[in-house]
Amino acid sequence: MHIVVQNEIILASLQNSGKVAVMASEEDDAPIWIDDGGPFVVVTDPLDGSRNIDASIPTGTIFGVYKRLVELDHLPQEEKAILNSLQSGTRLVASGYVLYSSATILCASFGSGTHAFTLDHSTGDFILTHPGIKIPPRGQIYSVNDARYFDWPEGLRRYIDTVRQGKGKYPKKYSARYICSLVADFHRTLMYGGVAMNPRDHLRLVYEANPLSFLVEQAGGRGSDGKVRILSLQPVKLHQRLPLFLGSLEDMEELESYGDVQQKVNPGYEV
Numbered sequence: 001m002h003i004v005v006q007n008e009i010i011l012a013s014l015q016n017s018g019k020v021a022v023m024a025s026e027e028d029d030a031p032i033w034i035d036d037g038g039p040f041v042v043v044t045d046p047l048d049g050s051r052n053i054d055a056s057i058p059t060g061t062i063f064g065v066y067k068r069l070v071e072l073d074h075l076p077q078e079e080k081a082i083l084n085s086l087q088s089g090t091r092l093v094a095s096g097y098v099l100y101s102s103a104t105i106l107c108a109s110f111g112s113g114t115h116a117f118t119l120d121h122s123t124g125d126f127i128l129t130h131p132g133i134k135i136p137p138r139g140q141i142y143s144v145n146d147a148r149y150f151d152w153p154e155g156l157r158r159y160i161d162t163v164r165q166g167k168g169k170y171p172k173k174y175s176a177r178y179i180c181s182l183v184a185d186f187h188r189t190l191m192y193g194g195v196a197m198n199p200r201d202h203l204r205l206v207y208e209a210n211p212l213s214f215l216v217e218q219a220g221g222r223g224s225d226g227k228v229r230i231l232s233l234q235p236v237k238l239h240q241r242l243p244l245f246l247g248s249l250e251d252m253e254e255l256e257s258y259g260d261v262q263q264k265v266n267p268g269y270e271v
């Protein structure tokens with residue numbers, strides 16, 4: 001219910017903007033063609049973490065913006081809608097998220113740094129409160145659903161066991177934080193450093209992994225699928241899922257050095 005409404009609100013604003021050719025949403029089966037002349041393409045997860053809403057846990061909206069591929073203008077609408085939405089993350093011109101929490105934060109990058117704005121409820125303005133965010137090169141927090149420990153590959157178990165005992169490259173015991181709401185877990189990671197991950201094929205390349213990887217890279221961090229840079233992947237399907245690791249440069253390098261960190265077992269967890 002909340003998701004449907006949020007999806008409609010975003011679609012209506014993009015339609016009214018006159019700037020958007022096509023919107024692809026995690027909540028729709030196919031992208032929606034909006035305007036032949038719109039210069040931009042928007043991909044979005046309109047309301048992530050929605051399973052948390054009834055418990056008042058933070059949720060978020062994620063978006064990415066590409067340029068419309070004018071060389072595809074001659075194609076049938078359905079075909080060009082899909083191809084425009086399947087652009088690789090290296091072509092993002094902007095991305096961002098809105099975090100609905102104790103404060104409402106809009107965090108965005110237009111390709112020159114990552115900046116966050118906080119909603120001033122008295123005026124309705126978003127005020128630049130976090131210019132030029134730099135993710136700490138190393139944190140002391142890992143964020144993962146570790147109830148899945150016995151479904152993890154050996155490399156990921158070893159990495160987590162090592163850092164939580166303070167036996168990694170950073171000789172202090174790591175702490176765990178996992179809200180199970182991607183935008184909130186990502187925002188904390190951006191602020192405090194460390195690594196946030198979902199090692200199974202669950203999160204979406206187009207709507208979640210690419211926009212957040214763009215933001216973390218612009219803040220000096222790294223986004224990977226456990227093996228390669230997320231932004232270098234060419235999406236082949238709109239709703240393509242993959243393992244996702246985002247965080248501080250040194251933590252990400254250490255994690256990836258364990259090689260075997262992608263969870264292949266994905267039994268379909270109920271909660």
Ligand SMILES: O=P(O)(O)OC[C@H]1O[C@](O)(COP(=O)(O)O)[C@@H](O)[C@@H]1O
Nearest residue numbers: 048049050145180181182198202271
């Ligand atoms: O169940 P897991 O593997 O911990 O996944 C939790 C992740 O899934 C999400 O809830 C998104 O999943 P949905 O798109 O199915 O809502 C994220 O907010 C969260 O980080």
